[in-house]
Amino acid sequence: MQSYDLAEGSLRALNQALHDLKGLTNMTDWEVLNPRGAHAIAAGLDAPVTVHVRGSTGYYCAGMNKQATVHIHGSAGPGVAENMMSGTVIVEGDASQYAGATGRGGLLVIKGNASSRCGISMKGIDIVVHGNIGHMSAFMAQSGNLVVLGDAGEALGDSLYEARIFVRGSVKSLGADCIEKEMRPEHLALLEELLRRGLADHKARPEEFRRYGSARRLYNFSIDNASSY
Amino acid sequence: MCGIVGLFLKDRALEPQLGALLTDMLVTMTDRGPDSAGIAIYSGAADGLGKITLQSPQPGEDFRDLDADLHAALGQPVALRVKDTHAVIELPQDQIEAARSALAHLRPRAKVMSVGDSIEIFKEVGLPREVAARFDLARMGGTHGVGHTRMATESAVTTLGAHPFSTGPDQCLVHNGSLSNHNNVRRELIRAGMRFETENDTEVAAAFLTHRLQQGASLGEALEATLSELDGFFTFVVGTRDGFGVVRDPIACKPAVMAETEAYVAFGSEYRALAGLPGIEAARVWEPEPATVYFWER
Structure with a gap:
């Protein structure tokens, strides 16, 4: 295992070393010590490696991730896994605002709670939150899946496109054009798979969730509005 | 930010x-x-005492002899602690308002940052x-x-x-x-x-x-x-x-x-x-x- 202590080395040197892994395969297991809330730890990775961050991180940890698995053994600051392309990010604690924002692929698992704007503008990422999520989550979410084992805050899925949202607990309020939808067998199968991948299959069953999605009244062109354009 | x-x-x-x-x-x-x-x-602050924190763009001039000037104005001694552009005046709580009025004349350039029993800014x-x-x-x-x-x-x-x-x-x-x-x-x-x-x-x-x-x-x-x-x-x-x-x-x-x-x-x-x-x-x-x-x- 490669161990890097941020109390001794610089963040820039760590990220450069991780970026240099592109194409290499013999240093696949990394550990980062003393993160102390630093920004952009392990951001921009593009290699099939695993990075264990031993503590809490600041803004944008594992942002733009491709291929890598980043495991945060603490809580994550704003924008964890922002714009992730592929790979896996696991947060053992809580995540701050806009976790997984604009994510295009991969899997984000938050074992604690996520705060406001979780999955805002998500575009294909799968997000599994074991706890609760805050207000304005999945705002303008385009595709991908957001699974919440706990409760959702105000204005869930406001101005939603085609992302799917599954919530087990209560929803404080739904945002504009977000509605509850029927849970069909294919959704239960999808959710079973998401819970398994999201390390939550021992905590919840697919039948316990409700599904939310777009009513498709807001973003579709309607001929009745033609004179407005 | x-x-x-x-x-x-x-x-x-x-x-x-x-x-x-x-x-x-x-x-x-x-x-x-x-x-x-x-x-x-x-x-x-000690019992019965309060504090005024002052700031001045010209602390050398404004804080020189300020304790003596306030003593004369209030008829009571005050303690003065100067820290760079700020100064903390310790005085009996019941003299705070009188001191603020006096300061407006004695040191018109100085600004009051805080007053109270405990606060310093x-x-x-x-x-x-x-x-x-x-x-x-x-x-x-x-x-x-x-x-x-x-x-x-x-x-x-x-x-x-x-x-x-x-x-x-x-x-x-x-x-x-x-x-x-x-x-x-x-x-x-x-x-x-x-x-x-x-x-x-x-x-x-x-x-x-x-x-x-x-x-x-x-x-x-x-x-x-x-x-x-x-x-x-x-x-x-x-x-x-x-x-x-x-x-x-x-x-x-x-x-x-x-x-x-x-x-x-x-x-x-x-x-x-x-x-x-x-x-x-x-x-x-x-x-x-x-x-x-x-x-x-x-």
């Missing part, structure tokens, strides 16, 4: 270290606010590390304090535009964000008799709270009222003689993280600010909820 830090001690054994802990927290928030920095520290333009060093903040003790690093958006980078703002005895407020209805609220508060030193939006928030408190509201009620009466982005941290409070606007864009142990309650704009606190590994760390008032009192 802007950075906020706050520390409310529950364990009296930590009181001598308050300034050192707050200074470290403040310096970690430098890249959120490199324009200016300030700190309000509640360090108490030090703030200046410059990097937080330099500001902290100028006032020797790390050597100050106290029960609780708040600090701010400023990246100015709504008014000029000046000493008086730096935070904390104090608009009432032992009260202070720091702010991350910007208010959009501050001109209107300022006009209403001026009609209600409040006085303002700057065009700054945060001073309006501080005066809003002071006015509500004067009207008989509890601090919790006054903080609650900011949610309906102030429009804009804000995370506020406030201090009173015995307490420490936090409130965020309902949208809560401005970051905030808190930590609590047996020994303290701490606030930081980011976790980085808390990472050096003793026992942080075992602390309860959480993000304060939007539109929710938090308050601790001793």
Whole structure:
């Protein structure tokens, strides 16, 4: 295992070393010590490696991730896994605002709670939150899946496109054009798979969730509005 | 941007270290606010005594013989402690108003930063590390304090535009964000008799709270009222003689993280600010909820 202590080395040197892994395969297991809330730890990775961050991180940890698995053994600051392309990010604690924002692929698992704007503008990422999520989550979410084992805050899925949202607990309020939808067998199968991948299959069953999605009244062109354009 | 830090001690054994802990927290928030920095520290005073913190652009001239001049004006001795551009006057509590009137004539250039039983405020333009060093903040003790690093958006980078703002005895407020209805609220508060030193939006928030408190509201009620009466982005941290409070606007864009142990309650704009606190590994760390008032009192 490669161990890097941020109390001794610089963040820039760590990220450069991780970026240099592109194409290499013999240093696949990394550990980062003393993160102390630093920004952009392990951001921009593009290699099939695993990075264990031993503590809490600041803004944008594992942002733009491709291929890598980043495991945060603490809580994550704003924008964890922002714009992730592929790979896996696991947060053992809580995540701050806009976790997984604009994510295009991969899997984000938050074992604690996520705060406001979780999955805002998500575009294909799968997000599994074991706890609760805050207000304005999945705002303008385009595709991908957001699974919440706990409760959702105000204005869930406001101005939603085609992302799917599954919530087990209560929803404080739904945002504009977000509605509850029927849970069909294919959704239960999808959710079973998401819970398994999201390390939550021992905590919840697919039948316990409700599904939310777009009513498709807001973003579709309607001929009745033609004179407005 | 802007950075906020706050520390409310529950364990009296930590009181001598308050300034050192707050200074470290403040310096970690430098890249959120490199324009200016300030700190309000509640360090108490002997029984029956109060404090006035003054600031002057020409401290050499203004603070020379100030204790003697005040002694002559009040007919009572006062103690004067000069720290760079600021000076703390210790005097009997019942002389505070008389001293403020006298100071307006004796030293018209000097500004009152704070008055109260316990509070002292030090703030200046410059990097937080330099500001902290100028006032020797790390050597100050106290029960609780708040600090701010400023990246100015709504008014000029000046000493008086730096935070904390104090608009009432032992009260202070720091702010991350910007208010959009501050001109209107300022006009209403001026009609209600409040006085303002700057065009700054945060001073309006501080005066809003002071006015509500004067009207008989509890601090919790006054903080609650900011949610309906102030429009804009804000995370506020406030201090009173015995307490420490936090409130965020309902949208809560401005970051905030808190930590609590047996020994303290701490606030930081980011976790980085808390990472050096003793026992942080075992602390309860959480993000304060939007539109929710938090308050601790001793």
